[in-house]
Amino acid sequence: MSTKRHKGKIVVAMSGGVDSSTVAAMLHEENYEVIGVTLQLYDVGEMALKTKACCAGQDIYDAKNAADIIGIPHYVLNYENLFSQKVIEDFVDSYVAGETPIPCVKCNQKVKFEDLYKMAKDLGAKALATGHYVRKERANGEDMLLKGVDANKDQSYFLFATTKEQLNFLEFPLGGLVKEETRALAIKYGLNVANKAESQDICFVPNGNYSEVIRKLRPQSYQPGNIVSKDGIVLGHHDGIVNFTVGQRKGIGIAHKTPLYVIQIDAKNNQVVVGEKDDLKSARLKIKEVNWLAQDADLQKEFRCSVRLRSNHEEINATVKYLGNGYADVTLDSFYYGITPGQACVMYDGDRVLGGGWIMKNSME
Structure with a gap:
């Protein structure tokens, strides 16, 4: 011993x-x-x-x-x-x-x-x-x-x-x-x-069936609604917006001349908005509840960094402008397909984590 x-x-x-x-x-x-x-x-x-x-x-x-x-x-x-x-x-x-x-x-x-x-x-x-x-x-x-x-x-x-x-x-x-x-x-x-x-x-x-958990805890969330184009044209119907995520292509259930993707989940109107792949393309997003892991003084302004918008996706160079009260605007150097509300935008300087925040729903507007 x-x-x-x-x-x-x-x-x-x-x-x-x-x-x-x-x-x-x-x-x-x-x-x-x-x-x-x-x-x-x-x-x-x-x-x-x-x-x-x-x-x-x-x-x-x-x-x-x-x-x-x-x-x-x-x-x-x-x-x-x-x-x-x-x-x-x-x-x-x-x-x-x-x-x-x-x-x-x-x-x-x-x-x-x-x-x-x-x-x-x-x-x-x-x-x-x-x-x-x-x-x-x-x-x-x-x-x-x-x-x-x-x-x-x-x-x-x-x-x-x-x-x-x-x-x-x-x-x-x-x-x-x-x-x-x-x-x-x-x-x-x-x-x-x-x-x-x-x-x-x-x-x-x-x-891996998350919908079972939601159905058990929020059965009222499974309300039928419309699947619409970005112009508001009704293309089909859904059994609940919780069955869809931004960027989804399979399982939409609508025949179309070109592949359709979920480009927005409109919870307020209980609608799933669909469009073509290019409709998912964006280079701007807004994040909330930002947590800084670097010195705050260095980040209370516009700065350059790389960001990761999904855990398994490559980083993209970006410009971040802190707005105060935990909000920031992020402008990407290149387009990203499927910026998804609820996911995180994590900011890096090389290997270092500068901080991160949650992607807001108005990121695609």
Whole structure:
């Protein structure tokens, strides 16, 4: 048994996957006093049916087993009500409003990096560590959030809403690794999850069918309405706007001489607006609830950066003009097809995350 003095207490958010389990093992090996915490986010009976989503029933057992192998204490916290209020309800309301939400950002923002952050502080921990593939570096007196070195795993887009205070307390030990290196470490530590498949679905959406969740929580949102052209001509009918997203081509159900795309969701009038691909083309958007991760003084004016408008899309060079009160105008250097309300616009300076905000519904007007 090691007689070395612990470097300090660190809470690790353990989802039951290979990434967070490896983080716990790495920090334990580095002689930190590691406490593993797993969040129960929804009903245990429903979780038992899910196998390919994070925080599922099997994952709690996997996290506990990993903690036992490492030799660290492990706790399961019931955040079901909080998760339902701050993530699931927000997800449903966003779809009903004609947006396409990103619940993983909200989960990080409203649950993991807010309430779990507070709990780690209360425990006297010096940091909260996660298995995200991002990096944190300190320069000129401030912490910077950077992309992970593994471009295929980089999760910086999903962490744009992290506050500066939270970033100061967070640690991301996997940011400098590629996935294969993480799995190799998991094998080295003898972890039960070393070869576990990655989560694929949104955790509370069974089989990727988000409409089932909306139908259960907001059955009144399934109101029939019109599918119209951009000129307002009725071309067909729909059974609910929640079944459509901006940029969608398949499943519209209208025969036309050229392919039709969803170019706007008009929740106020319960209409789906369709057009041709070029109708999706735009180079301007407006964002709200902007969160800055760089020095505010450098951003309270017009500045150049690159932006990512979807988690898996390439960045586009842009000019951002901050308008105050959390709003900003973004002008892209090139056209983008399908700017989607409810998605995030994340701003970068090279590898550094400058901040980000939520794309507003009037972006296409």
